[in-house]
Amino acid sequence: MQYTLKLNDRQHTVDVDPDTPLLWVIRDNLGLTGTKFGCGIAQCGACTVHVGGQPVRSCSYPVSAVGTQSVRTIENLQDHPVQQAWIEQDVPQCGYCQSGMIMAAVALLEANPNPAPDDIDRQISNICRCGTYNRVRSAILAAARRA
Amino acid sequence: MSDMTENTALTRRRFLAGSAAGALIIGFNLPAPGRFGAALAAGGGDTPLVNGWLIIAPDNSITVRVASSEMGQGVYTSMPMLIAEELEVGMDQIAAEMSPVGPQFTNLAFNMQATGGSTSIRWSFEPLRRVGAQAREVLRAAAARTWNVPLAQTRAERGQIHHTGSGRIATYGELAPLAATLTPPAEVSLKPRSEWKLLGTPAKRLDSAMKATGTAGFGIDVQLDGMLVATVAACPTFGGKLKSVDEGPAMAVKGVRKVLRLPDAVVVVADGYWPARKGLAALQPQWEPGDNASNSTARISERLQAGLNGGDGARAMAKGDAAALAGAAKTVSATYEAPLLAHATMEPMNATAHVRSDGVDVWLPTQSPGLIPGIVAKLTGVAPEQVTVHTTFLGGGFGRRFEMDFMIQAVLASQAAGAPVKLIWSREEDTRHDFYRPPSAARLEGGVDGAGKPLALKARICCPSIFERVFPQFINNGVDSTAVEGIADTAYDFDNLHVDYVMQDVGVPVGFWRAVGNSQNAFFMDGFVDELAHAAGRDPMDFRRDLFTGDRRNAALLEKLARESGWGKAPAGRAQGVSIHHSFGSLVGQVMEISLQGDAVTVHKVTCVVDCGTFINPDTIRAQVESSIVYGLTAAWFGEIEIEGGAARQGNYDTYRMLRLAQMPAVDTHIMVNDEAPGGMGEPALPPAAPALANAIFAASGKRYRSLPLSRHGLRPA
Ligand code: FES
Ligand code: FES
Numbered sequence: 001m002q003y004t005l006k007l008n009d010r011q012h013t014v015d016v017d018p019d020t021p022l023l024w025v026i027r028d029n030l031g032l033t034g035t036k037f038g039c040g041i042a043q044c045g046a047c048t049v050h051v052g053g054q055p056v057r058s059c060s061y062p063v064s065a066v067g068t069q070s071v072r073t074i075e076n077l078q079d080h081p082v083q084q085a086w087i088e089q090d091v092p093q094c095g096y097c098q099s100g101m102i103m104a105a106v107a108l109l110e111a112n113p114n115p116a117p118d119d120i121d122r123q124i125s126n127i128c129r130c131g132t133y134n135r136v137r138s139a140i141l142a143a144a145r146r147a
Numbered sequence: 148m149s150d151m152t153e154n155t156a157l158t159r160r161r162f163l164a165g166s167a168a169g170a171l172i173i174g175f176n177l178p179a180p181g182r183f184g185a186a187l188a189a190g191g192g193d194t195p196l197v198n199g200w201l202i203i204a205p206d207n208s209i210t211v212r213v214a215s216s217e218m219g220q221g222v223y224t225s226m227p228m229l230i231a232e233e234l235e236v237g238m239d240q241i242a243a244e245m246s247p248v249g250p251q252f253t254n255l256a257f258n259m260q261a262t263g264g265s266t267s268i269r270w271s272f273e274p275l276r277r278v279g280a281q282a283r284e285v286l287r288a289a290a291a292r293t294w295n296v297p298l299a300q301t302r303a304e305r306g307q308i309h310h311t312g313s314g315r316i317a318t319y320g321e322l323a324p325l326a327a328t329l330t331p332p333a334e335v336s337l338k339p340r341s342e343w344k345l346l347g348t349p350a351k352r353l354d355s356a357m358k359a360t361g362t363a364g365f366g367i368d369v370q371l372d373g374m375l376v377a378t379v380a381a382c383p384t385f386g387g388k389l390k391s392v393d394e395g396p397a398m399a400v401k402g403v404r405k406v407l408r409l410p411d412a413v414v415v416v417a418d419g420y421w422p423a424r425k426g427l428a429a430l431q432p433q434w435e436p437g438d439n440a441s442n443s444t445a446r447i448s449e450r451l452q453a454g455l456n457g458g459d460g461a462r463a464m465a466k467g468d469a470a471a472l473a474g475a476a477k478t479v480s481a482t483y484e485a486p487l488l489a490h491a492t493m494e495p496m497n498a499t500a501h502v503r504s505d506g507v508d509v510w511l512p513t514q515s516p517g518l519i520p521g522i523v524a525k526l527t528g529v530a531p532e533q534v535t536v537h538t539t540f541l542g543g544g545f546g547r548r549f550e551m552d553f554m555i556q557a558v559l560a561s562q563a564a565g566a567p568v569k570l571i572w573s574r575e576e577d578t579r580h581d582f583y584r585p586p587s588a589a590r591l592e593g594g595v596d597g598a599g600k601p602l603a604l605k606a607r608i609c610c611p612s613i614f615e616r617v618f619p620q621f622i623n624n625g626v627d628s629t630a631v632e633g634i635a636d637t638a639y640d641f642d643n644l645h646v647d648y649v650m651q652d653v654g655v656p657v658g659f660w661r662a663v664g665n666s667q668n669a670f671f672m673d674g675f676v677d678e679l680a681h682a683a684g685r686d687p688m689d690f691r692r693d694l695f696t697g698d699r700r701n702a703a704l705l706e707k708l709a710r711e712s713g714w715g716k717a718p719a720g721r722a723q724g725v726s727i728h729h730s731f732g733s734l735v736g737q738v739m740e741i742s743l744q745g746d747a748v749t750v751h752k753v754t755c756v757v758d759c760g761t762f763i764n765p766d767t768i769r770a771q772v773e774s775s776i777v778y779g780l781t782a783a784w785f786g787e788i789e790i791e792g793g794a795a796r797q798g799n800y801d802t803y804r805m806l807r808l809a810q811m812p813a814v815d816t817h818i819m820v821n822d823e824a825p826g827g828m829g830e831p832a833l834p835p836a837a838p839a840l841a842n843a844i845f846a847a848s849g850k851r852y853r854s855l856p857l858s859r860h861g862l863r864p865a
Pocket of ligand 2: 092093094095096097098127128129130131132219493542543
């Protein structure tokens with residue numbers, strides 16, 4: 001099947017099976033590798049991207065469900081306040097979960113520019129095996145102050 | 148500068164050749180700075196110095212090779228700091244890149260190029276400062292020669308050599324070509340600690356920006372022209388074989404190119420991961436399950452208990468007189484048990500290989516690049532010198548990426564496909580085909596004297612051996628040190644300490660898991676020490692004071708921990724638990740402050756005190772403390788791989804659960820300041836986490852949990 005996706009403000013046409021997860025279209029067909037594969041079952045959030053402005057776990061989001069909604073990946077962030085806070089606080093360790101964490105954090109702040117720590121606890125359910133959680137929390141709060 | 152420089156140059160040329168054969172495309176940064184890559188592509192002018200440890204470009208950009216694999220622990224920053232300190236450059240003036248395989252990059256703690264055991268700083272602390280000093284000295288000598296002035300009149304500062312008489316200045320970039328022709332002095336004097344500008348002060352990570360923008364290149368991100376993507380299913384039963392498989396259903400999936408039969412696995416090669424995975428799912432491989440088909444968690448536990456109850460043990464430690472127990476005023480005996488654990492690195496196992504008749508390139512997240520050329524040479528028939536290893540960033544390692552299994556599969560897949568192949572494991576494959584933390588059981592007996600002071604400890608430990616598979620030569624009189632570490636060499640000063648080890652195979656492959664034997668032995672040891680304190684009717688912290696009388700550093704850490712944690716002064720409704728454990732050259736103490744609401748446990752805060760001797764980047768230490776605590780708490784709460792029908796039951800994060808942000812306690816870290824030799828920091832803060840938590844739960848509830856995970860006992864994190 002041919003799908004035309006609006007991704008990071010550009011149109012891309014790919015020819016894949018309808019059940020192909022958006023994650024693999026982004027990584028294998030479009031060659032954008034910032035979005036990661038961690039579990040494939042919507043558990044870890046490493047694959048988080050925005051579809052129609054909402055954070056989704058792209059490993060479990062078939063390309064056929066995207067339709068005309070715009071897709072945004074980590075590659076589309078330009079020196080975003082969340083990224084600045086991340087770098088300033090040296091949040092990443094191995095770094096593998098971090099694209100997904102950042103995309104989840106950006107979505108959180110877009111919906112709630114002044115989150116309380118509890119909001120972060122409730123809404124950031126991404127797994128970080130390296131345990132960067134405390135810095136993630138404090139970088140989100142710092143980004144909220146900055147924006 | 149010698150053969151090694153030539154080797155390095157050769158490696159770099161071959162990297163380029165390899166790249167030409169399969170050019171890296173779109174969005175991928177090997178752990179190297181863009182400008183260095185660009186300089187190379189432009190034909191260079193960049194000069195390697197001191198056996199290729201650093202490379203200086205004409206524009207004065209300085210790239211430092213990192214011999215250890217960056218898997219989160221921060222070596223990509225801390226190892227360059229060691230060189231930069233003596234080279235007299237700021238961290239803002241350097242970039243890092245992963246080193247190729249070469250003899251000069253050997254981890255001197257292991258005598259092979261590998262990362263593990265929290266050794267990176269310990270082995271490189273002096274050698275890397277010497278590298279920096281040697282480079283500085285040849286740059287000074289080059290300036291002295293250029294200006295025809297005495298060496299003594301030259302001075303290095305922030306990437307430049309100054310002539311003290313005339314005020315003339317030359318950049319390292321200008322001097323490097325001449326410096327490279329000079330022989331570095333064998334003897335260099337290293338700066339005294341009082342003159343350090345970088346070491347011991349917080350430095351920004353050199354990889355944060357890449358990791359915050361999604362441009363850091365992990366193994367899974369490798370893309371090559373003409374590359375295919377593969378995925379794999381191994382026989383679910385450990386030790387089983389592939390009997391047969393009809394490849395038809397997979398070949399019918401659009402995008403599938405090939406089905407490859409390995410002795411114990413089936414591999415599907417396709418145009419991308421999704422078609423490969425669909426192809427694999429369509430197959431119905433017939434397995435020959437082998438000897439372990441009826442293995443189960445219950446059976447493993449029985450075997451461990453049998454080892455505790457009978458048979459000969461090997462003596463791992465005999466200090467003082469075990470018979471001293473007979474004279475104890477009070478004795479305690481208890482049996483502890485710890486389960487199999489998977490590593491669950493966030494990046495699933497993967498490797499990319501390009502096998503050609505003239506050589507092999509492999510790109511992968513690995514902890515052991517040095518092992519690869521020899522293994523690939525045997526697999527493919529090329530010479531080891533024709534194998535080029537490109538170490539990428541690692542999306543977690545924790546000991547799992549010491550192993551070669553996934554790398555071998557990728558090489559075989561590339562060979563069979565006649566194309567570059569990136570082989571990616573599913574999360575389920577990753578969880579079900581790990582080399583697991585060995586399950587272990589321990590019987591401990593101990594006694595206190597009439598004054599309630601610790602008198603003697605006896606331990607008998609039964610678990611499978613890691614070394615038996617990977618380094619049998621390290622087994623000493625029947626003792627695998629990784630099985631008994633943390634007990635046989637405990638920092639607690641028991642006058643009488645006897646430890647026996649019973650090696651017991653359990654039909655499941657075992658390997659190095661973060662903190663290795665210390666990960667379970669600290670749980671046994673510090674739980675049991677708590678039991679002794681309780682039997683003696685004493686405060687657990689005070690009881691431990693009597694076990695640290697012989698060592699000033701240990702005693703100082705305990706006092707600091709008692710003070711910073713507010714030991715004994717927890718607010719009403721809260722309880723505290725303590726654990727202090729020495730591993731990998733560092734002593735770490737933790738106090739967990741908790742409260743119980745029914746079966747839910749809130750960890751309000753963790754106070755952690757670290758004595759890792761001389762430290763390099765204190766910010767990394769804090770990060771590693773938090774990281775290790777999460778890893779330890781995750782295992783304490785949830786960690787268990789169960790075996791059923793000879794195979795692992797858990798497959799993904801829904802059943803092999805991870806601690807999440809909402810459950811992350813506040814962590815308050817304190818670092819002892821002294822000038823002792825550096826200790827490791829990637830692992831030592833892990834072992835105390837589980838016992839400190841279990842001891843706090845005992846303090847709160849009077850219930851002593853002697854096996855993990857705590858979720859098995861009906862408890863959960865609030
Ligand atoms: S890979 Fe999508 S949630 Fe884990
Ligand atoms: S930084 Fe390694 S998994 Fe989050």
